[in-house]
Amino acid sequence: MTFLLFAEQLLNGLQFGIMLFLMAAGLTLVFGVMGLINLAHGSLYMIGAFAAATVAGLTGSFLLALAASLAAAAVAGAVIEMTVIRRLYKRDHLDQVLATFALILILSEGTRWVFGSFPLYLDVPSYLSGPVTLPGGIQYPLYRLTIIVAGLIVAAGLFALIARTRIGIQIRAGEADREMIAALGVDISKLYTLVFALGAALAGLAGAMVGAIQSVQVGMGEPVLILAFVVIVIGGIGSIKGALVGSLLVGVTDTMGGVLLPRMFGLFMDASAATTVGASLSSMLIYILMAAVLIVRPSGLYGSA
């Protein structure tokens, strides 16, 4: 295996991990602040992608499409929070799982109803297409590189928001003691709507950016949602830092496993058997990683308690 291929796959893993982080950050924030498990987070990812594809189709502008994905997912998130999610904060996790599963059914079938079953396509804009040459002679698609950089900027912005701003202080206080900050005069229900909409907007953005690489279709959010769950179980539920570390671990493990394992088995097996065994094993690799983390640290790498 050459260094170039290795570096390229490492970057792919990084890009995948960054996208997972945008999903996992919202999930873990919502859980940390409101104590809510939200299965419908994948639907917000889908809504972002559909909004972007629609706006890109109408206007031809990729930047407008990204803005639309943020806005559509944030609005959808705020509406869902105010109509349904708000009633679930005091319920047990089973009720939360069921109600948000019901939301998935409604949102997925509703989207299928409006847009049909055929996938939509979102094109990479011409100024971001084509490869760039990185130091070391690595040829890498400019669009994927842009995703990595954009994702890192969003991640940095999120950390700054939580560590440095007034809203961030309220969010952290809400995690620690929600009654106390309500008593101190913070409008807690507004804060919850805001946090939910923020998480939704991040998921929508991820959906739009990935939508340009893959196709935009109903159900696209579900595999990503489950990976995001794996990420926050590994990182520790409620921890943004854990979500970042978990995302990168899962992204890189999944991508590198898919490339390396078949080659490893190829050393002592014939080629077709090695591809088969390697492919099935590599699809299980991140779950094995999760199991391993759980054996050592049942509450995740950065989890409390």
Next chain:
Amino acid sequence: MARETYINAALTLALVLVPLWAWSTGQAYILTLCTKVAILALAGVGLNIALGLGGLVSFGHAAFFGIGGYAMGILASHAQIMDPIAEWPFLIEGTKSMPVIWLVAMLASAFAALLIGALSLRTSGVYFIMITLAFGQMLYYFTIGWPAYGGEDGLSIYVRNSFPGLNTLVPAQFLILAYVILGLALLFSARLARAPFGLALTAARQNADRVETVGITPFKLRLVAFVISGAITGLAGALFADLNRFISPTMFSWHTSGEIMIFVILGGVGRLYGPVAGAALFILLEHLLGGISDYWLIYVGALLLGVVLFARGGLIGTLAGREVAHG
């Protein structure tokens, strides 16, 4: 309690009368639908032991449903082409005999439940939900990437497996078989709930610390409950595969886990007949709404949302009033 008993009796009566009517008027399709209700209810009875009695919110029961299905598929497909499953270290032949398939399906899913449970039960709450979900998905992706038994396309079994003395290809006979198994499972689950084990499990759900103080380890109770639960759901998977004569990775998908959970919730958590009522309602909705609109799952979603937000006891709970299930 009295009203719940009446409801259960009415439900049983309906599940007997509808097939009798369908049989007398020669509507094989309705018989198959009733068989499907019984098999899916059986999967729900399995989950209800973990969820209702043990309070273990497993979102990965599709794993056991799928393992049961693949146990059937693997054994029957090898028998179909007369090719042994393994020749070394000793000869393992495929089989078309239902009792053997059921036994293998239950053992395999019990073993999987032991492994998944031992890892997942180290955690609780949201972690448990997500981890069971993740293990279910792991098996889903594994079967998709495993070409030996059809991979993503699944695998057809041409002739339904056999049961001594019955012709299982006759819808009415297969229906009776499914009903008997469901009846036995309900009986078992009712006995289990009243046995010392079931009482201790219920107590561990309500207050784990107190149970620990009297010298019982909640972890062991829960693990055993999880294994029993997985084995019953696995049996349902084997029957479901036989009903369709087809297995595919969809059996492992998280939608399957969600649907099994919906049967339990629509009917009423922790109630003996809850899964039966829920599965019957679900299939009825699929049948009625599926004819009206391609997007019938929207209505199921809306109904489920309504039940969770406003009618917390499910169908039986709403009809039977404010009685607490399982004391």
